[in-house]
Amino acid sequence: MLMDALSGYSVTIFAYGQTGSGKTFTMTGPDSIDYGREAAAASLDDGPHGLIPRVLSDLFELTAHGREHAGVTVSASYLEIYNEQLNDLLNPASVNLQLRHEARLGPFVQNLLQVECESLGDAMAVLAEGTRNRKVSSHQLNKDSSRSHCLMTLHLKDANTGCTGRISLVDLAGSERLKDSCSEGAMASETGHINRSLFALGNVISSLSDARRRQGHIPYRDSKLTKLLMDSLGGDGRTLMLACVSPSLHMLEETANTLLFASRAKNIQNRPTVQVD
């Protein structure tokens, strides 16, 4: 996926699964690891590191001086969709941003900060800053439950070829049944938003995976999440979905739902296209 992005494709990797199933653990890594600038100095080859630090580490190795992709510049943005609002995780004062669409760019978030990253240390600092600003709360099923969908995007621009690739790394909030999570008040309202947007994602995926419905209307407009992921779902990007499931017998029904969702998603065919500036 990383090599594709360096060649000008728009790639998306997203983690899906019910609350507490390990999406954040998979994407970012265990909370015990401090992904500050210092961590960049340490080797990321060993240990339980998340997918994002590994992608960043490989990216800066491949774009290092003297390597084939040395002409590629990297900038990063990091946003969350919280209660159907788009907020900038790198600039917490910047909330409720507008989602726009341009034929050439596809969907994009207006006024979202893009930070230039010259080294792995810079990119790790972006990851640490954004992760610090995410909305997280405790409930019965997960003590550090993400209350928002988070999307880190690495924008890659190759000065030699003019190719503009993109890697979007998405940690979705997890579905939860209120009677199990025992969320109340503001948290219950967050849960409502999370469940509704995951429902919209499910609808888009089932429409795209069904050959007859694929020809008709695809309900991308039903949520910010599906509007934002439009290119990744049945569009011109390359997409990898990670299905996270819990080993607990209590979660059997949710596990079956996640697997059903994943097997539907497998039927979706994108038409990947290289983007050239």
Ligand SMILES: Nc1ncnc2c1ncn2[C@@H]1O[C@H](COP(=O)(O)OP(=O)(O)OP(=O)(O)O)[C@@H](O)[C@H]1O
């Ligand atoms: N593969 C794993 N090995 C060890 N611990 C794990 C693993 N996956 C998850 N955990 C632990 O389980 C707990 C829940 O995981 P995590 O927060 O990643 O779930 P999540 O799917 O992101 O949940 P939510 O949707 O509520 O945000 C965390 O304490 C995490 O460290």
